[in-house]
Amino acid sequence: MAQEGQQLHSPAHQPTQPQGMGTRQQGQQAGVAQQFGGGRRRQPGLESATIDGIVETDVVTVEPDTSISEVVGRMSAENVGSVVITEGQTPVGIITDRSLALALEASPDLSEVTANDFRTSNLITGTLDMSVFDVIARMEDESIRRLPIVEDGELAGIVTLDDVMVMLNAEMANVTSVIQSQSPRF
Secondary structure (H helix, E strand, O other): OOOOOOOOOOHHHOOOOOOOOOOOOOOOOOOOOOEEOOOEEOOOOOOOOEHHHOOEOOOOEEOOOOEHHHHHHHHHHHOOOEEEEEEOOEEEEEEEHHHHHHHHHHOOOOOOOEHHHHOOOOOOOEOOOOEHHHHHHHHHHHOOOEEEEEEOOEEEEEEEHHHHHHHHHHHHHHHHHHHHHHOOOO
C-alpha cells in the first residue's frame, strides 16, 4: 500500500479518468486519505458510522499463565486468529496466529512458554464510541489488524480488519444495488 505522499503511479503512466468523473485536485492521490485541518484524516460518511454493529463481544481470552499449547487449542477450537490476554476483565495483551508462527522460528520448542511470554508491552485498544474511520485510522497508524475494545477499563469486544472489510463490502453492495436500480444500462 502506498504511503501518504508516495506516488501510486509514475506521471507518465497515470491512468486516464473516465469522462464524467470528477478530477482530483493537484497533489491529491487516488486511494490515499488526505489530511484536513490539524493533521487529522477525515473521510465523509465513515466518521459518523460507529463500530457498534461490527464489534465482536464474544472474545476468546486467556489468562497470562495459560500455556501456549492451550492457547493454540483455543484458537483452533474457536476458529479465531487471535486471543486476548486478560487479567480479570482487563486486557493486557494479544496473541495472534502470526505471532505464534514467528515464535516457532525463534524457538521451535514452545512447551514451557505461556501467554504472558507473548504479552505486548503496549496493547493498542479502542472504545465503543469510535467511528469506523477512527478504527481504520488506528489500525493503519499502529500497523495492526485486530483492535480490542475497552469500556471502563474492561474488555468489551474486539474489531478486526476482516470485520471492517465485510461491513464496507456490504455497504458497497447496497450502493451498487441503488445504482443498478436507477441505471437500466447496467
